[in-house]
Amino acid sequence: MYIFDSVKKTKYKFESLVEGKVSLYVCGPTVYDDAHLGHAKSALVFDLLRRVLEAKGYEVLFARNITDIDDKIINKARDTGLSTAQIAEQFTAAYHRDMTAIGVRPPTLEPKATESIDAMSDMIQKLLDKNHAYRISNGDIYFDTASDKNYLSLSNRQSSENVSRVEKVSEKRHEADFALWKAVNDGSVSFDSPFGPGRPGWHLECSAMIERYVSSGEGKYAIDIHGGGADLLFPHHENEAAQTRCATNHELAAYWMHNGFVTIGGEKMSKSLGNSFFLKDALKAYNGEVLRFYLLSTHYRGDFNFNEEDLIASKRRLDRLYRLKKRLFGLSAAPIETEFKKTLLDALGDDLNVSKAYALIDELIASANDALDRDPKDKAYRQVLLSSLATIEEVMGFGSQNPYAYFQFGLDEATKERIDTLVIQRTEAKKIKDFAASDAIRDELAAMGIAIMDTPSGTFWEIRD
RNA sequence: GGCGGCAUAGCCAAGUGGUAAGGCAUGGGCCUGCAAAGCCCUGAUCCCCGGUUCGAAUCCGGGUGCCGCCUCCA
Numbered sequence: 001m002y003i004f005d006s007v008k009k010t011k012y013k014f015e016s017l018v019e020g021k022v023s024l025y026v027c028g029p030t031v032y033d034d035a036h037l038g039h040a041k042s043a044l045v046f047d048l049l050r051r052v053l054e055a056k057g058y059e060v061l062f063a064r065n066i067t068d069i070d071d072k073i074i075n076k077a078r079d080t081g082l083s084t085a086q087i088a089e090q091f092t093a094a095y096h097r098d099m100t101a102i103g104v105r106p107p108t109l110e111p112k113a114t115e116s117i118d119a120m121s122d123m124i125q126k127l128l129d130k131n132h133a134y135r136i137s138n139g140d141i142y143f144d145t146a147s148d149k150n151y152l153s154l155s156n157r158q159s160s161e162n163v164s165r166v167e168k169v170s171e172k173r174h175e176a177d178f179a180l181w182k183a184v185n186d187g188s189v190s191f192d193s194p195f196g197p198g199r200p201g202w203h204l205e206c207s208a209m210i211e212r213y214v215s216s217g218e219g220k221y222a223i224d225i226h227g228g229g230a231d232l233l234f235p236h237h238e239n240e241a242a243q244t245r246c247a248t249n250h251e252l253a254a255y256w257m258h259n260g261f262v263t264i265g266g267e268k269m270s271k272s273l274g275n276s277f278f279l280k281d282a283l284k285a286y287n288g289e290v291l292r293f294y295l296l297s298t299h300y301r302g303d304f305n306f307n308e309e310d311l312i313a314s315k316r317r318l319d320r321l322y323r324l325k326k327r328l329f330g331l332s333a334a335p336i337e338t339e340f341k342k343t344l345l346d347a348l349g350d351d352l353n354v355s356k357a358y359a360l361i362d363e364l365i366a367s368a369n370d371a372l373d374r375d376p377k378d379k380a381y382r383q384v385l386l387s388s389l390a391t392i393e394e395v396m397g398f399g400s401q402n403p404y405a406y407f408q409f410g411l412d413e414a415t416k417e418r419i420d421t422l423v424i425q426r427t428e429a430k431k432i433k434d435f436a437a438s439d440a441i442r443d444e445l446a447a448m449g450i451a452i453m454d455t456p457s458g459t460f461w462e463i464r465d
Numbered sequence: 466g467g468c469g470g471c472a473u474a475g476c477c478a479a480g481u482g483g484u485a486a487g488g489c490a491u492g493g494g495c496c497u498g499c500a501a502a503g504c505c506c507u508g509a510u511c512c513c514c515g516g517u518u519c520g521a522a523u524c525c526g527g528g529u530g531c532c533g534c535c536u537c538c539a
Contacts, residue, residue, distance in 0.1 A: 042539035229539030313489035355479040359487035453502045
């Protein structure tokens with residue numbers, strides 16, 4: 001397994017801290033709104049990484065947090081008249097629903113910020129004890145960036161001179177110092193702590209939860225891999241790393257991985273730009289697996305420019321996998337180790353070279369169709385093929401749906417029945433060689449967006465894009 | 466201004482020294498009553514200039530263009 005470390009900017013052979021085990025932590029969502037395609041991309045990338053590591057035999061501890069307390073959640077609660085807990089609960093459920101739809105498996109651990117306040121208090125206390133943090137008169141506690149000689153080493157910034165746009169607080173020792181704890185005295189949402197009522201700083205959450213739930217203890221690093229979107233490298237991950245480094249005797253992560261952005265028209269998709277494309281809306285028009293296939297189709301480190309034409313091209317590519325599945329429908333075989341699995345994992349093991357993996361899948365499909373044309377009854381071949389397809393489902397996370405249902409995405413039962421009836425009528429017409437009638441029915445179906453295909457085992461139909 | 470990324474056929478996109486994977490679209494063939502599906506065939510010398518090398522899309526230097534981080538952000 002090779003991984004590109006986005007801090008050292010080099011691809012390295014991956015060696016886990018503990019033989020046979022991997023700890024992976026990814027920054028999860030702040031649950032104040034629905035997930036957009038950028039959230040989906042990030043979740044998909046690390047879901048794929050986790051699947052690949054597992055397929056390679058590692059036992060993976062995969063943690064992804066839920067930030068369920070934050071100014072944005074408070075604002076949303078105020079705007080809607082709901083409580084922050086209700087907002088957080090609502091959008092956590094929405095997040096889970098959307099992630100499930102695109103085949104992102106639930107993480108091993110999903111710690112919530114509000115349930116980890118004591119872990120954060122512990123870390124703040126350690127930082128205070130070691131003089132890496134200080135308290136100002138209103139009760140806020142700040143991290144002293146100047147006290148960490150390695151601060152800015154993660155994001156490769158020379159000095160904090162350019163880090164001047166953080167909020168101005170006169171009592172801060174340095175402009176770059178960031179809040180660990182915000183004291184609350186006005187009765188708004190707060191949590192009890194040894195430092196009085198208040199709320200934790202965002203950067204602190206991840207460090208504290210990693211230390212509490214994931215860290216293996218006293219090695220050189222707390223965890224193997226820390227992941228997230230490229231926009232988190234600075235300041236979020238820089239600050240996380242500083243907190244962990246100063247509060248404990250270890251660095252935060254042995255490897256850092258950052259995924260590129262989803263862009264629209266070449267510009268980063270973000271809430272602040274107002275060009276967000278919500279996953280739940282995309283899911284109304286497209287099968288979740290199609291979105292998974294599409295969003296994973298290019299290398300994770302590059303930016304991903306979303307557009308519907310490419311999405312349709314991806315859908316057509318995935319369609320081919322499902323047509324092959326139709327040809328094998330109902331067949332099963334005991335899984336065996338295949339050469340395909342080895343080459344697929346080799347491709348993905350090279351810093352998740354998905355393009356290469358997709359090419360292997362395309363080639364598998366073409367050769368399988370060819371082989372099935374020549375000899376549909378070759379049992380040994382079918383066993384190998386079924387095993388290869390099972391590998392695709394397990395590692396890539398797509399291809400697991402019923403192939404007939406896949407091609408009926410979005411149709412209601414009445415429409416399906418209507419189509420089935422027409423197909424039967426057409427078959428009857430064909431039987432008596434009334435081609436004018438059968439072609440007329442085919443045209444009628446085409447007008448409904450339905451394509452039909454005659455095969456040796458019967459006539460099948462598909463919805464067209 | 467500081468730091469970083471990207472530029473490969475109509476489109477998407479692999480490929481870090483030896484003469485360009487894969488997909489979508491296009492055109493052709495086989496198959497088909499005709500189609501669809503499927504299979505096969507079909508296209509680029511890799512942004513520009515210079516350099517290193519027997520040899521570079523791949524390394525170095527200089528340009529041009531686009532994007533991102535530096536503020537919450539996947």
